Amino acid sequence: MTAMEPVLVTGAAGGQQGSTGLLVTRLLLERGQAVRAFVHHDDERAARLRALGAEVVTGDLREITSVLPAMRGVRRAFFTYQVTSGLLDAAGAFAAAARQEGLQRVVEVSQLAASPAAPTPRMRQHWVAEQVFDWAGIGAVHLRAAVFFENLAVLAAFRGGGELMLPLGDPGTVIPLVAAGDVARVAAGMLTSDGDIDPVCRLTGEILPVGEAAEALGIPYADIDPAEWHHWALSKYGDSHTVEHLSALWEIFRLVGSHHELYQVTEAIEQIGGHPPLTLREFAAAS
Numbered sequence: 339m340t341a342m343e344p345v346l347v348t349g350a351a352g353g354q355q356g357s358t359g360l361l362v363t364r365l366l367l368e369r370g371q372a373v374r375a376f377v378h379h380d381d382e383r384a385a386r387l388r389a390l391g392a393e394v395v396t397g398d399l400r401e402i403t404s405v406l407p408a409m410r411g412v413r414r415a416f417f418t419y420q421v422t423s424g425l426l427d428a429a430g431a432f433a434a435a436a437r438q439e440g441l442q443r444v445v446e447v448s449q450l451a452a453s454p455a456a457p458t459p460r461m462r463q464h465w466v467a468e469q470v471f472d473w474a475g476i477g478a479v480h481l482r483a484a485v486f487f488e489n490l491a492v493l494a495a496f497r498g499g500g501e502l503m504l505p506l507g508d509p510g511t512v513i514p515l516v517a518a519g520d521v522a523r524v525a526a527g528m529l530t531s532d533g534d535i536d537p538v539c540r541l542t543g544e545i546l547p548v549g550e551a552a553e554a555l556g557i558p559y560a561d562i563d564p565a566e567w568h569h570w571a572l573s574k575y576g577d578s579h580t581v582e583h584l585s586a587l588w589e590i591f592r593l594v595g596s597h598h599e600l601y602q603v604t605e606a607i608e609q610i611g612g613h614p615p616l617t618l619r620e621f622a623a624a625s
Contacts, residue, residue, distance in 0.1 A: 406407050502557055506591055
C-alpha cells in the first residue's frame with residue numbers, strides 16, 4: 339500500500355473505554371499515512387479530526403449502507419467497537435463491506451480470552467466476530483487485548499479519584515492490563531507494514547494484583563460486594579451491556595485469583611509497537 343491510500347479507522351472520535359481508534363488515527367497521521375476516520379456524529383470531535391488532517395465520514399457501523407461507502411477505495415482498516423450492544427451487527431456489516439471492496443488487511447480489537455467457551459457473553463461475541471472476519475477472507479488480524487489501564491482510571495474517576503472500588507476480594511487478585519496506547523501502536527505498525535502477521539496477537543503489558551494497581555494510580559483499593567458494585571455501576575455507566583460484561587469479568591478475576599495461563603506480558607508490544615509496554619505507574623504519571 340501507499341501512504342496516499344487511506345486507512346479506514348473506526349471509533350476515531352474516541353470515548354471512555356480506551357479510545358484506540360483516536361490513538362490509531364493520530365499515529366497514522368503522524369507517520370504521513372492518509373486516514374479516513376469513521377465517526378457516528380459530525381460534531382466537535384469530528385472537527386478536531388479534520389484539523390489533524392483526517393478525512394471524516396459519518397454513519398452507523400451496524401448499517402451496511404453506512405459502511406460500504408466508507409470502505410470504497412480502502413485496502414486496510416482498523417475495527418473497534420465499544421463495550422455496548424451491537425458488536426456482532428457491526429462486525430458483520432464491516433466484514434461484508436470489506437470483502438466486497440477487496441480489503442487486504444483488517445486489524446480488529448478483540449479480548450484476551452475470546453473463545454467459544456469464554457466465561458462472559460462479550461468474550462464469546464468477540465470470538466464469533468473473529469470468525470466472521472476470518473470467513474470474509476480480508477486478512478483479518480485479531481488484537482486480543484487485556485484490560486485497558488483507561489478502564490481502571492475511569493472507575494477511579496467515577497469515585498472522584500478517591501479509591502479503586504471493585505468486587506475483586508483480596509487485594510492480591512491479579513488483573514492482566516495494557517495501555518490503550520500500546521494497543522494502538524501495535525495496530526498502527528500492522529496497518530503500515532507489508533510483512534506477514536500472525537492472525538491472533540495477544541496484548542498484555544503488565545500483570546498486577548489489584549492492590550498494587552490501585553497504588554500505581556495513587557489511590558487505595560476497596561473491595562465491594564458484587565451486587566452492590568453492579569447497582570452502583572449501572573448508575574455510572576448507564577449501559578446494562580457494559581455493566582453485565584464488567585461484572586462477569588471481575589467475577590472471573592476474583593475466582594482465578596493470581597494464576598492463569600494467559601497472565602503473561604507479551605512480546606508483540608515491543609516487537610511491533612516499537613518500545614517496551616507502558617506500565618500503569620507510567621500511565622498514571624502521564625495522565
